[in-house]
Amino acid sequence: MDKDKKRKNLLAIERTFDVLRFIITVIVILSMIYLGIHFFRKGYNFVIKRNEVKDLDIEINIAPGNxxxxxxxxxxxxxxxxxxxxxxxxxxxxxxxxxxxxxxxxxxxxxxxxxxxxxxxxxxxxxxxxxxxxxxxQNPKKKPDVRVFIPEGSTWHQTEKILKDAGIPVDDDFWKKAAEHEYNYRFLEYALDDMKKEGRTNMFEGYLFPDTYIMDPEASPEVIVDKFLSNFENKFREEFYKKTEELGITVDEAIIIASLIEREAKLDNEREIISGVIYNRLRSSDPSLNYLQIDATIQYYYIESTGKVKDVLLTEDTKIDHPYNTYVHPGLPPGPICSPGLSSIIAALYPEEHDYYYYVARGDGSHEFSRTYDEHMAAVRKYQNNNR
Structure with missing residues (x-):
């Protein structure tokens, strides 16, 4: 009897729990339906209200100082x-x-x-x-600043693309407006006249110092360019001015040489050596050696005309009559062919003293340096065959 009574009590308790579970489930479902309807109606009404008015007028009154x-x-x-x-x-x-x-x-x-x-x-x-x-x-009070990275060896065209990709509007008048501004930097006292000479692709080429910048995308062209020039001013130290005098070159010529080194040297330990080759050829009494014959100057022509480098330069490319082609024109090109980094600027001002006049790429990033034309041609044949 006791067992039957206990069983009946347990069954009654289970039924009670089942009823409670059912009631709770119903309450939860009804609550969810209610909340769903409430949120839907509120959201629907809000969206309808926004669509009924062209410009939703939420009153935004902020007291000064708040x-x-x-x-x-x-x-x-x-x-x-x-x-x-x-x-x-x-x-x-x-x-x-x-x-x-x-x-x-x-x-x-x-x-x-x-x-x-x-x-x-x-x-x-x-x-x-x-x-x-x-x-x-809504439209922000001000767009957020953007981080811009300019790699060493970038041309002004490449820098322009980087700026555009970062959201900085560079229109057709950007560089013209920047050039009309008067910048107050010491290096410009030495270089500005050269920068404005005829035949240059862009007066700022070589001076858009490669680095990482935080820029305001809504800033004017002169403010954007000023960031580059200010950085250049800070990097071009007092001793550099003295070195240009010792070397008998101008500040602008130093940057032109540095730009050639930047585009030619793949290894840091070769920058000063390549710099020495350039000086040796420029100072040689042999007129044929005054033609620097630097491939990077031909590539600059292709970057300027097509927007990219040519995969393989041919003999016919060395004959292109372009002011920057150092196979056709002796001496330095009219202006820098890129914006060099600090290492290349230092190399241009501290060339290694040696008697090399030639070099050829080995194919691994390094170069074979030669003193005579015969040595150079032997190296050319060796590495051209190896790289085929």
């Missing part, structure tokens, strides 16, 4: 923005901001740049979230 500038970097997702807002103390719930943002149509609408918030306002409500979403989806 402005807080927040920067949304390029490429930030909704989740990233929510995390940033929480980090800055404007919201508490990253998940809710992200979900609500997606639900009411702001996903993918946020704009990178500097936006202004009210440091005294409580945005940590649903209405506050919506206000944040609206503000951060």
């Amino acid at each position: 402005e807080y500038e927040i920067t949304i970097p390029w490429g930030y997702s909704t989740d990233d923005i929510a995390a940033l807002l929480k980090e800055k103390g404007f919201i508490d719930n990253v998940f809710l901001f992200s979900i609500w943002s997606k639900f009411i149509g702001y996903e993918g609408k946020y704009t990178a740049g500097v936006h202004v918030l009210d440091r005294t306002e409580n945005y940590n409500t649903l209405d506050g979230y919506e206000k944040l979403m609206y503000i951060l989806s």
Whole structure:
């Protein structure tokens, strides 16, 4: 009897739990339906309201002194923005901001740049979230700065492309506007007249110092170019001016030589050697040696005319009548063929003293240096055969 009674009690308890589970399930489902309808109606009404008005007019009144500038970097997702807002103390719930943002149509609408918030306002409500979403989806007060990396040996054309790819608008008048500005740097006292000479592809070629820069994409051309020139000014030390005098060259000629070294040398330990070859040929009493015959000057012609280097230079390329072709014209080209790095500038000012007049690429990045034409031709035959 006791066992039957216990069994009946257990069955009754189970039925009670089943009923409770059913009731709880129904309550949960009804709650979810209610919340779904609530959020849908709110989201639907909000979206309809935004569509009914061309420019949604959310009142943004920020008292002087209460402005807080927040920067949304390029490429930030909704989740990233929510995390940033929480980090800055404007919201508490990253998940809710992200979900609500997606639900009411702001996903993918946020704009990178500097936006202004009210440091005294409580945005940590649903209405506050919506206000944040609206503000951060409008045109920013200012676009975010961009990081720009200019590799050593870049030409002005290549630098221009890098700037464009970074989001900096470089139009047809960019370099003209930059050239009209008066820059106040010591090196320009020595080089400016040379930089403005006829026959140069761009007066700033060679002086757009290769480095990593943080730039304002909305800055004027002269401000952008000034960053390059300012860096060049800082890198071109006092001793360099003295070295140009000792070598009997101008600052501009030093940069032209440095640009040749930059494009020719693949190994750091060969920069000063190649520099010495250039000086030896320039100073030679043999007129034929005054033709530097540097392949990089022909490649500069191709970069300028086609936007890229030629894979293999042929004998006919050495005959191209172009001012920068050092096979056709003796001495230095009219201007630098790239913006050299500091190592090449130093090499141009501190050439190695030797009696080499020639060099040929071995095919592994290094060069074979020769004193005589016969030695050079033997090296050419050797390495041309090896590299076939």
